[in-house]
Amino acid sequence: xxxxxxxxxLITGGTNGMGFATAQQFINEGGRVIITGRSAETxxxxxxxxxENAFGIVSxxxxxxxxxxxxxKVRQYTCHIDVLFINAGYGxxxxxxxxxxxxxxELFNMLVKGTFFTVQQILxxxxxxxxxxxxxxxxxxxxMTNFSIYSAAxxxxxxxxxxxxxxxxxxxxxxxxxxxGYIKTNGFNNTGLSPEQIDGAIQSIIPTIPFKRFGNxxxxxxxxxxxxxxxxxxxxxxxxxxxxxxxxxx
Numbered sequence: 001x002x003x004x005x006x007x008x009x010l011i012t013g014g015t016n017g018m019g020f021a022t023a024q025q026f027i028n029e030g031g032r033v034i035i036t037g038r039s040a041e042t043x044x045x046x047x048x049x050x051x052e053n054a055f056g057i058v059s060x061x062x063x064x065x066x067x068x069x070x071x072x073k074v075r076q077y078t079c080h081i082d083v084l085f086i087n088a089g090y091g092x093x094x095x096x097x098x099x100x101x102x103x104x105x106e107l108f109n110m111l112v113k114g115t116f117f118t119v120q121q122i123l124x125x126x127x128x129x130x131x132x133x134x135x136x137x138x139x140x141x142x143x144m145t146n147f148s149i150y151s152a153a154x155x156x157x158x159x160x161x162x163x164x165x166x167x168x169x170x171x172x173x174x175x176x177x178x179x180x181g182y183i184k185t186n187g188f189n190n191t192g193l194s195p196e197q198i199d200g201a202i203q204s205i206i207p208t209i210p211f212k213r214f215g216n217x218x219x220x221x222x223x224x225x226x227x228x229x230x231x232x233x234x235x236x237x238x239x240x241x242x243x244x245x246x247x248x249x250x
Contacts, residue, residue: 003229004031008078012036012061012118013088015046017185018135021217022085022224027053029225034077036061036070036088061088061114062106070121081125083228086115086157087135093146104149111153115160128172131228134161136179136239138247158239165237174236176227181243183215211244 009026013019014035023033027050035050036059037043043056055077059066074081089111092103119132126132136158139151158177165175182205206212223240226232241247 002030004029007031007082009083010034010081011085015042018217018220019087022221025221062110067117084132091150107153112156115157130173132175133224133227134177136177138181138243141247162237177239178223179241180220181246
């Protein structure tokens, strides 16, 4: 299947996990991809695996200087973006009484400001028929201990789906979101937990998931690329939940 032949995608946070899986699949279906990552090392490693139809930019979604240089850097590879997948981000978690302002600012700068201003910067490169997909999370639908700041930031991203869709309708650009559940990524790496603690957390979570397993990044990529494709041409301003049903049974 060549759904994305001659199409160009920009995937933020595309060096691993869901972003990397989406980039791989987009290329496999005929497209070319620009990925962003926070370090030259991770970008270089990802590009070596993705091949000649992938290009990389070192850019941190939490640093506005990086975000405001995105358009200029993207133009080195293309003057038009057909698919924008806003995926960059990670979680940090703490009880209300232990969360500090640095924790709050870090997540809101990356997830909220980073999302808003990345879309703002890339919109001039998009036109009728293009698609924007935002990565939200099931944490916006359920109350989870220690997740208050992360959930609030993701709820703001979720709200962008409808407001961006309303503004982009006249431009012919569809805006949607994908809401992942528990997925096999390196998302626990920024929590400050040891490998043993991470494994313990994962083992305690698995029994609560209806399918008794974490999802694969490719399962999120499938949803993202469906939303980006012509098969979703009448889908606009909505969100697909990919979580094995955990958000409706808790």
